[in-house]
Each structure stands twice: as C-alpha cells, then as structure tokens.
Amino acid sequence: MSHSMTARAPIPCCLSRPAVVCPLGDTPAAIEAALFQGQRGLVDDDALIDARTLPVGRVATPLPDDSAWPAQHRSRNNRLLAAALTQLAPTLEAFRQCHPDARIGVVIGTSTSGIGETERHLGHYRQTGQWPEAFHYQRQEIGASARFIAERLGLDGPAYTLSTACTSSARALTSARRLLASGRCDAVIAGGADSLCRLTVNGFAALGALSDAPCEPFSVNRRGINIGEAAALFLVTRETGGIQLSGYGETSDAHHISAPKPDGAGAQAAMEMALEMASLTPGEVDYINLHGTATRLNDSMEALAVAKVFGEASACRSIPACSSTKALTGHTLGACGALEAAFCWLAMQTERLPPQVNDGHIDPQLAPLRYATADTRQTCRRAISNAFAFGGNNISLLLERAS
Incomplete structure (x- = not known):
C-alpha cells in the first residue's frame, strides 16, 4: 500500500x-x-x-x-x-x-x-x-x-x-x-x-x-x-479542528451469509483503505476499537487481520493498543459502529483508552495483539474503529484529532 x-x-x-x-x-x-x-x-x-x-x-x-x-x-x-x-x-x-x-x-x-x-x-x-x-x-x-x-x-x-x-x-x-x-x-x-x-x-x-x-x-x-x-x-x-473522520474503508467478503472470511482479507483491506484515504501509515495509529464480538470466528479473523496490517508498522513501534468495548455494552448491532466511534472520540479527548475486559485468559491461538488495560495512559491522536457484519461486509473508520 x-x-x-x-x-x-x-x-x-x-x-x-x-x-x-x-x-x-x-x-x-x-x-x-x-x-x-x-x-x-x-x-x-x-x-x-x-x-x-x-x-x-x-x-x-x-x-x-x-x-x-x-x-x-x-x-x-x-x-x-x-x-x-x-x-x-x-x-x-x-x-x-x-x-x-x-x-x-x-x-x-x-x-x-x-x-x-x-x-x-x-x-x-x-x-x-x-x-x-x-x-x-x-x-x-x-x-x-x-x-x-x-x-x-x-x-x-x-x-x-x-x-x-x-x-x-x-x-x-x-x-x-x-x-x-x-x-x-x-x-x-x-x-x-x-x-x-x-x-x-x-x-x-x-x-x-x-x-x-x-x-x-x-x-x-x-x-x-x-x-x-x-x-x-x-x-x-465541514468545520476544521476537533475530531475528524479522516478516512474509511469499506469492503465485502462475499464469503458466507453469517460467518466472516477466516483469513480476514476483507477486514484487512478495509483498514488499509482507511489508512490510505487518511494518508497515514500503520505506525501512526494509537488505538484500535476492535469489533470483538467474542465469537470464535470473529475474534480469530480480526486478530489476524490487525496483525497483518499493524504487525510490521515500524521497527520501533508495536501494534497499537486494542480493545473491544462490547464486553461493556454488549453488541448493539446497527448502533455499534457509531457507538464505538463515539468511544474513540472520547479516548482522543481524554487520552485514556477503554481497557480490554475479559477473564484474563487471552487465547494463545489468536494472532498476538497489544490489549489496553485500565492503567493504559497515552496520547491518542488517531484511532481506528472496526465494524463487521453479516454477509461479510466490513468497515473501518479512521478518526483523527486535528492539531
């Protein structure tokens, strides 16, 4: 790319x-x-x-x-x-x-x-x-x-x-x-x-x-x-400043009526398209709000897609901090894309990140990610919010805090 x-x-x-x-x-x-x-x-x-x-x-x-x-x-x-x-x-x-x-x-x-x-x-x-x-x-x-x-x-x-x-x-x-x-x-x-x-x-x-x-x-x-x-x-x-929707990517797997494509190709492409539209490299992203439904197939696919996009972001930078806020709200279906974009907006304003909440036993079979914790404090200038849906339709939003 x-x-x-x-x-x-x-x-x-x-x-x-x-x-x-x-x-x-x-x-x-x-x-x-x-x-x-x-x-x-x-x-x-x-x-x-x-x-x-x-x-x-x-x-x-x-x-x-x-x-x-x-x-x-x-x-x-x-x-x-x-x-x-x-x-x-x-x-x-x-x-x-x-x-x-x-x-x-x-x-x-x-x-x-x-x-x-x-x-x-x-x-x-x-x-x-x-x-x-x-x-x-x-x-x-x-x-x-x-x-x-x-x-x-x-x-x-x-x-x-x-x-x-x-x-x-x-x-x-x-x-x-x-x-x-x-x-x-x-x-x-x-x-x-x-x-x-x-x-x-x-x-x-x-x-x-x-x-x-x-x-x-x-x-x-x-x-x-x-x-x-x-x-x-x-x-x-069209106002300048504030939090900007500076990029997005939309793809369709056409793989299965309800299951995501296991290799995460559509999710990967959506994130790459969002980065390209915003003229950013993977290493410039600070946080990813994962779709993270807690189903076997979604989490496996998404972790793999994120690792493919961000694993080689920079020799001196790890994968961005990640979390799925569905552990807190449940899956709000048609509302989740805007709701989780709102959570990214709040993270960029407060410079705190939503922690990944689960039982603490990360699946070792998943591609390794860097999960945010309640103690994570960092500047968050840019965030990606992922949403994936039935029929294999995928979207990634890239939000950016203007200088």
Whole structure:
C-alpha cells in the first residue's frame, strides 16, 4: 500500500461531541467513568427468549415519553434517538442559526427500527385476529428512524436510513462524509440506534452465537455475544479542528451469509483503505476499537487481520493498543459502529483508552495483539474503529484529532 500518492481529503469532516445513550449511561461523565474503568453495563434478562436467562446491555436511564407522538413514531428505537437528540440539541441549534434546514441531512443506521413494538402487538393479533388500535406498520419500516428525526426537527435536507446489520451506523458516518463532499449538505446528523427485541435475540440464538454469561472477547474461554441496545449521534460538518473522520474503508467478503472470511482479507483491506484515504501509515495509529464480538470466528479473523496490517508498522513501534468495548455494552448491532466511534472520540479527548475486559485468559491461538488495560495512559491522536457484519461486509473508520 502506498501512502505517498494519496492526497488529503478535499474538505474537513468534523465529528461533534457525540450524543450517546447506552448501557453505560446517558451523560458524558457516567459513560466516561464506566468506559475507562472497564465497568460492564450488562444485566440479566429472562423476557427476550423462552426458558433462558441472558446477560444483555439494556439502557436503564429514563427515556422520553412517546405517548403524544404520532403513532408511526412511537417506538423504543425512536425514544433512544430522542434522548440522544436532546444531548445534541445545543450544537445543532447553534448550527441552524447560520444554515438553512434544507442543507442539513439525516443519515441513520439501524437493524431493528420498531420491530419490538410489533412483537408485542402480534400477541393481540393472534388472540383476536385484529391489530390493536395502537399498532402502526410504519414504525417498523427501516426508514422510520431517519424520518422520525427529520420530522421531529423540521429538517428539509436528505434523510434516509441504512441497514447493513452491524455496520449500519458506521456506514451512516461515511455516507454523511460523502454528502458533505458532494456539496449537497452543510451538516448531517449521523449515527444509529437499535433496541432490544426478541427477533434479534432469538435469531442469534438460532445461530448458536449467544453466551449465557458476560462475553469474553479474545479469551480462550469465549462462548459468544451478548446483545445490547444504544443510540449514538454526531453532527458532522465541514468545520476544521476537533475530531475528524479522516478516512474509511469499506469492503465485502462475499464469503458466507453469517460467518466472516477466516483469513480476514476483507477486514484487512478495509483498514488499509482507511489508512490510505487518511494518508497515514500503520505506525501512526494509537488505538484500535476492535469489533470483538467474542465469537470464535470473529475474534480469530480480526486478530489476524490487525496483525497483518499493524504487525510490521515500524521497527520501533508495536501494534497499537486494542480493545473491544462490547464486553461493556454488549453488541448493539446497527448502533455499534457509531457507538464505538463515539468511544474513540472520547479516548482522543481524554487520552485514556477503554481497557480490554475479559477473564484474563487471552487465547494463545489468536494472532498476538497489544490489549489496553485500565492503567493504559497515552496520547491518542488517531484511532481506528472496526465494524463487521453479516454477509461479510466490513468497515473501518479512521478518526483523527486535528492539531
């Protein structure tokens, strides 16, 4: 890979302070405290799957009341987004004073939308043969999330939702960057949300991918994932300074409907593309937020891909510090790309790194990585956040703190 021939992006792509609602909390102070101390935000749940109790990453903080909203917008997914929007409001309102609403876009990633509400209404339908009055099909449409935000805020710019499973909200950020580069928008509200529901939990159970205990990414004892929920939003603008999305890479393995390609070629290529777009060498990256689902196949593939890209970074520099924050939040599916980009954003602002939380028994069969600990203190100027999804679609985001 050659970096010398690649020019810097023609426009800046600044990510505002993230607005986050997740199992670690809903304020910067609460989230940072849990994130950098490695505190798990998982709770036991026996309602999402029959005859089985599972640890899940459930948002416990109060969410906005949706009883007065239009029926098509009443869903837990949108309540998560509304809570995040409240945090984003001061930044957005200051921007709107100088820019027309037609120049502000909305791009959201999700995989569940309002399916949880439909699940509850199905019980009524099975008993009576009729849908309850509160049921509205539109709330479960994939496009509902972006439409909700645009209508709630009265924005007239492009508004659409992406659903590529666990890469959805990471792709929303790259789509926002392209909207800015095209000149179509001056700013984009970008990120994602997913809420806990029986459909996803039972689907992953059918694949044999769920762990009955808190997940253990990269441990020899890893047994699978925990499912979580979250919302994470950014206002993406052309402003200079701050935290920039300076590169990204998107690839597709086309290897298997649910399993990653074992050699990690697609993940490797995504990281290399992100580095090339940002005109950076591997040795200039300080931290990698790993996708790290704690499944046998993902962790093996990802460790191998990271070692291939960063193992020869420099004769005097080791592999960047790495960690998977899914041990803390669970796998938030369509929200994880934006959520974990937000964690990288916080790491670059605080110069603390999220530690790798597991049982301490790293799998010796994995390619060796340098895992961050709660005691890790270092300057973090540049970070990569990985997200990989069903169908072998991969994305790596490269965030950089401007000088």
